[in-house]
Amino acid sequence: MRNVESLEDFYKRKFDWIPDNIKNEIGHFNVFKLEPLVEDLPQPIPYKRRDFYKIMLVRGNSKVHYADKVVEVKKQALSFSNPQIPYKWEHLDNIREGAYCIFNQSFFHKYGNLNQYAVFQPGGLPIIELQDSDYEKLSKIYDKIVHALDSDYQHKYDLLRNLVFELLHFAMQMDVNLNTIETQKISASHRIVTLFVELLERQFPIDEHHRKIEFKTASDFAKQLNVHVNHLNRAVKEITEKTTTHIITERILQEAKIMLKQSQWNVSEIAYALGFAEVSHFNNFFKSKVETSPLKYRNMI
Numbered sequence: 001m002r003n004v005e006s007l008e009d010f011y012k013r014k015f016d017w018i019p020d021n022i023k024n025e026i027g028h029f030n031v032f033k034l035e036p037l038v039e040d041l042p043q044p045i046p047y048k049r050r051d052f053y054k055i056m057l058v059r060g061n062s063k064v065h066y067a068d069k070v071v072e073v074k075k076q077a078l079s080f081s082n083p084q085i086p087y088k089w090e091h092l093d094n095i096r097e098g099a100y101c102i103f104n105q106s107f108f109h110k111y112g113n114l115n116q117y118a119v120f121q122p123g124g125l126p127i128i129e130l131q132d133s134d135y136e137k138l139s140k141i142y143d144k145i146v147h148a149l150d151s152d153y154q155h156k157y158d159l160l161r162n163l164v165f166e167l168l169h170f171a172m173q174m175d176v177n178l179n180t181i182e183t184q185k186i187s188a189s190h191r192i193v194t195l196f197v198e199l200l201e202r203q204f205p206i207d208e209h210h211r212k213i214e215f216k217t218a219s220d221f222a223k224q225l226n227v228h229v230n231h232l233n234r235a236v237k238e239i240t241e242k243t244t245t246h247i248i249t250e251r252i253l254q255e256a257k258i259m260l261k262q263s264q265w266n267v268s269e270i271a272y273a274l275g276f277a278e279v280s281h282f283n284n285f286f287k288s289k290v291e292t293s294p295l296k297y298r299n300m301i
Helices: 007-015 132-150 156-174 176-183 188-201 218-225 229-240 244-262 267-273 279-290 294-299
Strands: 029-034 053-060 062-065 070-073 076-081 088-090 095-103 127-129
Touching (some): 053 132, 070 127, 076 132, 095 132, 132 156, 188 229, 218 229, 218 244, 229 244, 244 267, 244 294, 267 279
Antiparallel strands (some): 053 076, 053 095, 062 070, 062 088, 076 127
């Protein structure tokens, strides 16, 4: 069972209460204002996956940690989070203002699959830096969202969906690369690679609830995807210009670094969790990539 933060977990962690309508048959939607930190340090947001979507408008310097990169928000940005990609925010004490809305796929039932949009896909850029004028325009959209949610308007949920799509398309039109990704004809190779990446990401993060990866080789993934391993390898190379093994190795190495820095597990436990039969194999693997041992890497400041 994967350790995924549910909507219930989110409300308990953030507010120590759970709203009555969280299992509403029309799906769940809510919006919150980000307030400047005054006294205490912010409660850390753990590195993990969520089972809901989040779109956040934020002003202030911060960093977002993903499996394969760290994205810095220098001044202000619009961010998109989805249930497939784990992440963690750092330096939330530097945030001055903003707002965010959260919702699940059920809220958009019959309104399309959100994962078809590049901002919610593994290859899309989930954080977009904004100019001051862009920030002000988006702030007004969030004001409309707050007003609609608090209203008694009969069709307010339709209005809220439209406002979410307004945020989404605002971002898509801002970034040429995102727009290109969306309008490309999705080939069979593209579909296979998308499924491969999703299957790879589903194995992480590793924690006490999800203690070991299941798939580690190209053959493991090909079997799970019901395609020949050569077909998978060709598709991955065509779309990413990297080998399947290289992508798997990069992701396992990234998770190893995360666990060494953020978990209390010892090196042997981490080696087992990442599919290494012997801790010596893991040590050799890590040292060949990072040029230092896992233990020395853990003790680096």
